[in-house]
Amino acid sequence: MAWNAGGLQECPNPVADYSRPTKWTVRGNNFNNNSYRRVLVSESDGEFDFFLTGPTFQQLPAIQAWADQPGVTVASIPTGYVGGHSVTDLGGGVWRYDYALQNLTAHDSAQALVVPLPHGVQVTNVGFHDVDYHSGEPYDGTDWSVTIDTASSPNTISWYTQSYDNDPDANALRWGTLYNFWFDADIAPAGARLTIRPFRPTGQLHTWISVAPDRCGDAFCDVDENDIGCAVDCAFLGVAGQVPTDMTMAKEAEGDVSLDWVDSCLGGDTDYEIYEGVIGDYASHVAMQCTTDGLTSATVTPASGSRYYLVVPNNGFREGSYGSGTAGQRPQGFPACMSLSVGACP
DSSP: OOOOGGGOOOOSOTTOOOOTTOOOOOSTTTTTTOEEEEEEEEEETTEEEEEEEEEEEETSOGGGGGGGSTTEEEEEETTTEEEEEEEEEEETTEEEEEEEEEESSOTTOEEEEEEEEOTTOOEEEEEEEOOOOOTTOOOOOOOOEEEEESSSSSEEEEEEOOOTTTOTTSOOBOTTEEEEEEEEESSOEEEEEEEEEESSTTOOOEEEEEEEEOOTTSSOOOTTTTTTTOGGGGTTOOOBOOOOSOOEEEEOGGGOEEEEOOOOSSTTOOEEEEEEEETTOTTOOEEEESOOTTOSEEEEOOOSSOEEEEEEEEOSSEEOOOOEETTEEOOOOSSOSSEEOBOOOO
8 A cells, every 4th residue: 555645634424423335524635555355265274365356445444334234333533543342242241342443544553441440340261363464573572461451430341551761662653554352241231431542752642442351330439430421330439538637647657657537527428538739740640549448548559759648538429629728629630530520528
């Protein structure tokens, strides 16, 4: 394939479904190197023969052929990607989630794919498939790592490669390339917003409207519940209070810091979160520990530099005050452990 650099322009219809026979509506010629044709494969004594069959579908990516399979949806993603997903009911209360992500024209490339998960979901059979680089290409072909985060809001499963700063030749999803991701889960699907993180520092986050295990009804009020039309999890969950100001800090061996505080002012608060920020930056705090198992003390290992710590109570569904001063209520951390809803103390 040849890349016509002068033809890189954004597709003006980012929600096109690519249904045949309609071609993508584009300005310029940036899709003139996207065509596909089916191939029949036969094998005899370990040798394979390939035969072209059927017409050539011009100005359509090969991922479109996957959409010919029952239950597969292929859709565009603004800024140069196209994605496909399929959910298969395996029986016994288990579903297989398959994703295919192709970079058509995105120069910033992709460093990670993040799929939101409901709290309490059981995820198994996680997989990943990429391309094999060869013939002197400089790129590292190491498979992407995977992490299931059960402390974030919402929970997530993430596939990722190294950052551009660590290795400019890391196994990013570069233009003209397609990667596959999959897992099994014990919760049925619903619409979801997946996140594509950019590889190059100048890139931007991309949102992929797809599917994932249903988060509505898991009784956790995640920070984006209202955005995804799932306010039911945030209804009637009460409010959280604040921790009194008499918290003490002490330096421990090896540079650790011990924190001790008294109970929250609201009896419904059953747990505590710890946020860490940079002294001098009033709103730099990020979640460091989303649970202390109800304990009113913890030992933390500070990051480099001058740091401050906030202890925030929660009632199992919502978190409370980050503290307040002359500037008013300190803003919520990002990312946050839970949705914020501050109640008045007695």
